[in-house]
Amino acid sequence: MKLSFLPKDMDWTCELCRQKLQPGFVELHYAGNVFKVELPVCPQCSRVLIPEELAVGRILEVEQLLEDK
Amino acid sequence: MEQKDLREWEARCIQEEPPACKAGCPLGVDARGFVLAVKDGNPVGARAILEKNMPLAGIVARMCEAPCEQYCLRAICGGSIAIGALECLCVEAVPPRGKPLRLPPRPKKVAVIGAGPSSLIVAFDLAKKGYPVSLFHLQDGPGSWLRNIPETILPGEVLAEELERLARLGVLYRRVEALDESPWAEGDFDAFYIGQDDRLAEDLLVGLGLPDVVTFSLGKSGWFTGGLSAEDDEYRFITDVSQGREAAVSIDRFLQGASLTAARVALRHGKTDLYTPLENIQFVERLVPRAANYTEDEAKREAARCLDCQCLECVKSCVYLKEFGAYPKTYARRVYNNSAIVKGSHSANKFINSCSLCGQCEIICPNDFSMADLCLDARRTMVKEDRMPGSAHWFALEEMRSARTEAAVVRHAHGRQSSSSLFFPGCQLAGIRPDQTLRLYEYLQELEPATGLWLDCCGAPGHWAGEEKEFAVIIRDLEQIWLDMGEPLLLVACSTCLKMFREFLPRITLASVWTVLAERPPKSAKPGVTKVLSDPCTSRHDQKTQAAVRTLLEAIGQPLSPLKNSGELTECCGFGGLMESANPDLAKKVTKARVEQTDREMLTYCAMCRDQLARTGKPVSHVLDLLFADTSHGATEPSVTLSARRINRRQLKNTVLESYAVGQSIPAAQWEGLALHFEDSVSAMLEERRILEDDIRKVLYQTKQEGSSLVHGEDGSRIASAKLGQVTFWVQYKEDNDLFTIQRCWSHRMTVVGGTV
Numbered sequence: 001m002k003l004s005f006l007p008k009d010m011d012w013t014c015e016l017c018r019q020k021l022q023p024g025f026v027e028l029h030y031a032g033n034v035f036k037v038e039l040p041v042c043p044q045c046s047r048v049l050i051p052e053e054l055a056v057g058r059i060l061e062v063e064q065l066l067e068d069k
Numbered sequence: 070m071e072q073k074d075l076r077e078w079e080a081r082c083i084q085e086e087p088p089a090c091k092a093g094c095p096l097g098v099d100a101r102g103f104v105l106a107v108k109d110g111n112p113v114g115a116r117a118i119l120e121k122n123m124p125l126a127g128i129v130a131r132m133c134e135a136p137c138e139q140y141c142l143r144a145i146c147g148g149s150i151a152i153g154a155l156e157c158l159c160v161e162a163v164p165p166r167g168k169p170l171r172l173p174p175r176p177k178k179v180a181v182i183g184a185g186p187s188s189l190i191v192a193f194d195l196a197k198k199g200y201p202v203s204l205f206h207l208q209d210g211p212g213s214w215l216r217n218i219p220e221t222i223l224p225g226e227v228l229a230e231e232l233e234r235l236a237r238l239g240v241l242y243r244r245v246e247a248l249d250e251s252p253w254a255e256g257d258f259d260a261f262y263i264g265q266d267d268r269l270a271e272d273l274l275v276g277l278g279l280p281d282v283v284t285f286s287l288g289k290s291g292w293f294t295g296g297l298s299a300e301d302d303e304y305r306f307i308t309d310v311s312q313g314r315e316a317a318v319s320i321d322r323f324l325q326g327a328s329l330t331a332a333r334v335a336l337r338h339g340k341t342d343l344y345t346p347l348e349n350i351q352f353v354e355r356l357v358p359r360a361a362n363y364t365e366d367e368a369k370r371e372a373a374r375c376l377d378c379q380c381l382e383c384v385k386s387c388v389y390l391k392e393f394g395a396y397p398k399t400y401a402r403r404v405y406n407n408s409a410i411v412k413g414s415h416s417a418n419k420f421i422n423s424c425s426l427c428g429q430c431e432i433i434c435p436n437d438f439s440m441a442d443l444c445l446d447a448r449r450t451m452v453k454e455d456r457m458p459g460s461a462h463w464f465a466l467e468e469m470r471s472a473r474t475e476a477a478v479v480r481h482a483h484g485r486q487s488s489s490s491l492f493f494p495g496c497q498l499a500g501i502r503p504d505q506t507l508r509l510y511e512y513l514q515e516l517e518p519a520t521g522l523w524l525d526c527c528g529a530p531g532h533w534a535g536e537e538k539e540f541a542v543i544i545r546d547l548e549q550i551w552l553d554m555g556e557p558l559l560l561v562a563c564s565t566c567l568k569m570f571r572e573f574l575p576r577i578t579l580a581s582v583w584t585v586l587a588e589r590p591p592k593s594a595k596p597g598v599t600k601v602l603s604d605p606c607t608s609r610h611d612q613k614t615q616a617a618v619r620t621l622l623e624a625i626g627q628p629l630s631p632l633k634n635s636g637e638l639t640e641c642c643g644f645g646g647l648m649e650s651a652n653p654d655l656a657k658k659v660t661k662a663r664v665e666q667t668d669r670e671m672l673t674y675c676a677m678c679r680d681q682l683a684r685t686g687k688p689v690s691h692v693l694d695l696l697f698a699d700t701s702h703g704a705t706e707p708s709v710t711l712s713a714r715r716i717n718r719r720q721l722k723n724t725v726l727e728s729y730a731v732g733q734s735i736p737a738a739q740w741e742g743l744a745l746h747f748e749d750s751v752s753a754m755l756e757e758r759r760i761l762e763d764d765i766r767k768v769l770y771q772t773k774q775e776g777s778s779l780v781h782g783e784d785g786s787r788i789a790s791a792k793l794g795q796v797t798f799w800v801q802y803k804e805d806n807d808l809f810t811i812q813r814c815w816s817h818r819m820t821v822v823g824g825t826v
Contacts, residue, residue, distance in 0.1 A: 011782035021779065024826035030819040031459075039824070046824035049779055049788065050799060055817040056758075063818050067458035068415045 004038035005058070007051040014042035021049055028059070031066040070446065075405040078443060081436045082398035086343035088378035090152060093140035093339035095311030096129075098122045100137050100152050101378060107155050108372035112365075116163040119156060124193040124314070127165060127231045128215065130156040131223050132186070132306045140339030142347065143376055148355035150375050151363075158363050171238055172199035177324045180252040181205065182273070183264030185213035186306055187296030189235065190313030191262045191320070196238040198321055203241045205252055206267075211235075211242055213267040221361075249273045259291060260320045266296030266309045284329040285316040293320055311336070344435045345378040383430035383438065386634065388659045389648070390430065390440065393420050397430070397438045404447045408454075415456065421447045422461045423655050426533055426646030427606035432637055441646070448535025459795060460818060462534035464759045465650040467794070468715070472496035472526035473543065475735075476718030478725055479523040479550055482514060488521030488557040492582070495563030496526040500714030501676040503721040505693040508700040509582070512591055513560060521554060524722055527566040532573075533647045544573050551577055560585060564608040564675055565645075583674060586696065587617035587624070594625035594696045597704075601632040601667045603682065604639040605675035612636070618674050618692060627695055630669050642673075642681040649681075661685055670704050680708035712755060712762035740770035747811040760798060760814045767791065768798045769809055786812060797821065 004023075012021045024041030026048050027034055040049040050059070070078075086092075090100035099118050106115035119126050135153030143149050179195050181188045184206035192202045204211060212228055236242065245251065249270035252258060263269065263277060280287050280294045287294055295312030298305040319329050356371040358364070363371060383397065384390040393400065400420070407417035424444040431439035451457040476499065481488045492513050494506045506524075513520045528543035551559065551574075561567045562582040570577050602622070604615050615636055622629060634640050640663050643649055643656035664671065664687040671689040673679050683689040688704035695701070709717065723734035743766045747755075755761070772778050772789035779788040790799045797820070801813040 009781075012779045012788070013782060015776055015778045015780050015787070020782075022826050024824050026824045027822040028819045029822055034822075041824040041826050043826040047777065047779070048821050048824045050790075050797070050815075050817060050821065052799070052801075052813055052815040055799065055815040059817045059819055063460065064458070065414070067460060068418050069413075 003035060005051065005054045006038060006040060007049075007053070010040055012040060012049055014045060014047050016047070017042055017044035019044045021047075024048075030063055031069065033066055035062070070405050070408055070450070072405075075401060078401035078405075078438075079398050081434070081438045082380075082396060082401070083342045083344060083436060084380045084396040085398055086341045086380075087337070088343055088345070089140035089142055089339050089341055090137040090150075090378075092337040092341040093137040094122075095136070095307060095336055096122050096124075096314060098137075100150075101375065103159075104150055104152060104155060104372045104375040105377060107159065107368055108375060110369060112159055112163045115155075115159050117166060119159065120166055120169075124190050124310075125231045125235070127160050127227050128186070128189070128223065129307075129310060130160040131227070132215070132218070133310075134304045134307050136304050136307060137339075142345055142378055143374055145347070146350045147353045147374065151355060151371050154358070154363055155368055155372060158365075158368050161362075162365070165234065168237055169193075169197055169234070171197055174201065174239075175199040175324070177259040178203070178257060179260045179262065179320060179324075180258040181262045181264060182248050182252055183213070183262075183267035183269060183296065184211035185264050185266030185296050185309065186215060187266050187309040187313030187316070188213075188262065188264030189232075190310050191264070191295070191317045192240045193235055193238065194314060194317035195320060196235070196240045200321075200324065201239060201241070203243050203252070203258070204235075205243050205245050205248060207248065208244060208246075210244075213264075260324055261292045262313075262316055262320060263287075263292065263294040264296045264313070265294060266298070281329075283315070283333065283335065284319040285312055286319055286323070286329060291323060293323075343378060344380045344382065345376065346382065347376075350376065380435070382435070383433045383440075386433055386638075386640075387430060387440075388662045389424055389655060392423070392655055392658070397434075397440060397443075400440065401443060404443055408447060408450055418451070418458055418461070419652060421451070422458070422651035423648055424646050425606065425641035425643070425648040425659065427639075427641040428609050429606070429634075429638060429640060432609070444646075445533070445535060448533075449537055450535075452535045452537065457535065461651045462530065462536075462647050463650075463795060464711075465530040465647045466534055466536065466539075469496070469526050469528065469530040471715060472500070472718055473528075476500075476715075476722050477525045478722045479521065479525065479554060480725065480729060481521045481554070482519055483729065485519055485521075487519065487555050489519040490517050490560050491521040491523050491551070491554055491557040493523045493525070493527075493559050493561045493563075493566060495561070495566045495676075496524075496718065497714075498562050498676040499524050499721050500718045501680050501709045502691065502693065502700075502702070503717045503724075504700045505691070505697065505702075506721060507724070508697045509562065509693060512697070513582070513585070516585065516589055520560070521557065522725060523550070523554070523559075524718070524725065525550070527563070527569040529565045529569050530647060532569065533645075548574055548576065564605040564611060564614065565677075567611060567614065568607045581611070581614040581617060583614050583621060583692075584617040587621040590621055590624045591696050593698050595698055596622075596625055596627040597690065597695060598670060599628040599630050600670045600672040600690065601630050602635065603632060603642070603663065603671050603673045603678060604635055605673065605678050606639055606641040606645050607675075609637055609639055622672075622692070622695075625695060627672075629672075630667070632667055634666065642675075642678040644677050644681050656681075664689075684708045710752065710756055711759060715761055715763055740766045743769055744808050745811055746808055751811050751814070755814055758814065758816060760816055764793060764798050764816075765800050765809075765811060765814060767793055768800050769802070792820070 021040035026039045088101040103118045123129050138149040141149030178201045181192050181204045192204045196202045247270040278288050285295050293316040295316045296309040298308045353374050403417040421444050426441040499506050531540035559579050560582050643660035649656035664685045674692045679691045690704040726733040768789050768791040771791045788801050796816050798816045803810045
C-alpha cells in the first residue's frame with residue numbers, strides 16, 4: 001500500500017538549499033514501528049515537511065493506536 | 070494485578086449482587102428484570118426472563134405464591150410490587166418460547182416416583198440435562214393435586230400443554246396402580262426421586278427417613294426426595310418446586326460422581342449485599358386491578374413502581390465512572406484484562422489514565438471501593454512494564470520537571486541565616502497567581518519574620534502518572550532541601566502538596582497556610598457577594614484545612630451558600646490525577662458538571678481549581694482575591710494560559726532572586742527574547758494542542774540560527790520545525806522586523822528519519 005500525504009500546496013522552498021520541495025519518501029518511526037510515506041522533501045538536504053493536517057490527523061491517530069498496542 | 074487480587078476487587082463492588090426480590094426467589098428468577106421488561110411494554114422479553122430460571126413457566130407462574138414480594142423494597146413506600154400477578158398475566162398473554170433446549174442424551178436413567186409439582190420439576194430439569202426420565206403417576210394422570218386447582222387459576226388446558234412439553238423433552242409417563250418401590254425392583258434406574266407431594270404408597274414411605282436439608286438425599290445411595298410441604302403451608306407450591314429443583318441438582322451431581330455439597334449456593338431467602346438507597350422515594354400505592362387480573366396498561370403502571378434496585382452510588386456521582394458505561398466490578402475486570410493481554414490493543418489504557426484519583430467513590434461506596442487505588446496501581450504496572458502511552462502524561466510531567474528546575478528556588482528570609490518557617494506555595498499557585506504568591510509570602514513574613522520561601526513542585530504529577538522511580542528521587546530531593554534549610558515548619562498553600570508531604574514525607578513538620586490565616590486574617594480582607602465554596606479534591610481527608618478556610622471566611626464576613634458535594638464528598642475540577650492530560654475531553658465534562666451544581670459564583674482555595682472551573686466562563690474567585698485587595702483578581706478574569714504559567718514561574722523565581730541582590734536573576738536564554746504575535750484563535754490553538762510559547766521561541770530561534778526554514782513561493786510564509794525532547798514542533802509564521810507573527814502550530818511524536826526524492 002502506498003501511503004502518500006502530499007499536500008495540495010507544494011509551493012515550498014528549502015531556505016538553506018534554495019530548492020523546491022518535491023515528492024519523496026520518508027521513514028516515520030514510532031514505538032518500534034516504521035512507516036514509509038510520501039511527503040514533500042528537499043532534493044538536496046532531505047529536509048521534510050509534515051503538513052498540519054497529517055500531524056493532527058492520521059499521525060496522531062496512528063500514534064495513539066501504537067501506544068495502546 | 071494477579072487473579073486473586075481481581076477477585077478481591079470484584080468482591081468489593083456489590084452492584085452485581087441480586088436485588089432482594091431475586092434473592093428471595095427459590096428459583097433465582099430475575100424479578101427485577103422481569104418487572105422492568107413489563108414496564109417497558111416488552112411482554113415477550115419478560116416471558117424470556119421468566120423461562121430462564123423458571124421451569125414449566127405456564128404452571129409455576131400461575132401457581133407461585135410469590136415469596137419474592139415479601140422482600141421487595143418498595144414495600145415501605147406503597148406496598149411491594151405485585152410480581153406474582155404480573156407473572157400470571159405475562160404467561161397468559163405470551164405463549165412459551167418453543168421447545169426447551171435439551172443437552173445430548175446421557176446413559177444413566179432416572180425414576181421419578183410421584184407426579185406432584187416437585188416431581189414435574191425434577192423431571193423437567195433432568196430431562197433438559199439429557200437424562201432419560203421415567204415419571205410414575207397414578208391413574209388420574211401426572212400433576213397430582215394440581216389437577217384439582219380451579220380453572221380460573223390453573224386451566225386444565227394449560228396443565229395438559231405443559232405436561233405435553235415435558236413429554237416432548239423425552240420424559241416417559243408411566244401409569245401405575247400404586248406409587249411404591251416397584252420401579253426400583255425393575256433394576257433399570259440409576260437414581261430415584263420420591264415426590265412426597267403425591268399420594269405415595271405407605272410401604273414406600275415407611276423407612277424413607279428424613280432427607281438432608283440441603284441436598285435432599287436420603288440414606289439409601291441414589292435416592293432423593295422432596296415435596297415435603299404441609300398442605301396448609303403458605304408457600305406450599307413454590308417450596309415443593311424449590312425442593313424438586315434442589316433434588317434435581319443433587320441427582321445430576323450424583324450421576325456424574327460429583328460432590329453433592331461442594332460450591333453449592335444456599336437459598337438466600339431475600340438476603341443480599343446490594344445497597345439500595347431508599348431516601349427520596351415517593352410513596353405510590355400498589356395498583357389494584359379493576360377486574361380480577363391486571364390489564365396490560367395496569368400491569369405497566371404497576372411495574373413502573375419498581376425501584377429498579379441498584380447500587381451504582383459511586384457512578385451516580387462521578388462523571389468519569391459514568392463515561393465508561395459500567396461500574397467498578399466490571400472496571401476491575403477491564404483493568405485486569407488490560408494488563409493480562411499479550412497481543413492486541415490495550416483498550417483500557419485511556420480508562421486507567423482518565424481517573425482523577427480524587428477518592429470520592431471510596432467515600433461513597435458501602436465497601437470502600439477505591440478506583441484511585443485500582444487505577445494508580447495499574448498505571449505503576451504500565452510504567453514498570455514499559456507500556457504506558459508516551460503521550461498520556463507527557464505534558465504534566467514536563468510541567469513538573471520545569472517547575473522543579475528552571476522555576477525552583479529556596480531561600481531564607483532577607484538577611485537571615487535560618488528559617489523557623491518555610492512557605493511552600495506549590496507550583497500552580499506560583500504559575501497562576503505569582504503576584505498573590507509574593508503578597509501572601511509578604512504577609513506570612515509580617516506574622517513571622519523568619520519565614521523563608523521555597524518555590525518548587527511536590528512531585529504529585531510523577532506520583533499520579535505511576536512514575537515511581539522518578540517520584541522517589543523527587544521525594545528524597547525534597548527531604549534533603551528541607552533538611553538543608555534546617556528542618557523548618559513548612560507552611561503549605563496547596564492541598565495536593567499537603568497531601569503528598571503528609572503521605573510521603575511524614576518527617577516534615579507541616580501546617581496548612583489556611584490554618585495560619587484563619588488564626589490571623591489579614592486586615593485588608595474584604596468579603597464579596599455570596600459564593601459557594603468548592604473544596605479541592607485533594608483536601609477530601611483534610612478536615613482541619615477545610616474547617617480553617619471556613620473559619621477564615623467567616624472571620625472576614627464572606628457569606629457562603631452551601632454546595633452539595635463538599636468536604637469529604639467534594640469533587641475534582643478535572644485536573645486531578647492528570648485526567649486533563651490523559652483525557653482532555655472528559656476533563657471538560659467533569660469541570661462543566663462541577664460548575665453546573667450551582668448558579669452562584671464559586672470560591673476555592675486551590676489555584677488550579679480556580680482556573681480550571683473559570684475556563685467554563687463561570688465566575689470563580691480564589692480566597693486570596695478576598696484577602697489582599699492590592700493583588701485581587703476578578704472572578705470573571707480569564708484563566709492563565711499554559712504558556713503564561715511556565716513563563717510566570719520563571720519570572721517569579723527571578724523576581725525573588727533579584728529581591729535578594731540586584732543581578733542575581735538567571736539571565737534569559739537568547740530564544741526567550743524573540744518577539745511573538747498571534748491572534749486569539751492561534752492562542753486557543755496553542756492551548757488546545759499544548760504547545761507553549763517557549764516551544765515556539767525555541768523552534769524559531771533554532772531555525773533562524775540554521776537558516777533552515779521552508780519558504781512559501783507566493784505569500785512568503787515560513788515554516789520552522791525542531792524536535793524538542795520527545796516531540797517535534799512545527800510553526801508557520803511570517804517575520805517582519807524581528808516580529809514573528811504566528812499563523813499555525815502543530816506537533817507530533819513520530820520521528821522523521823531520512824528523506825529521499
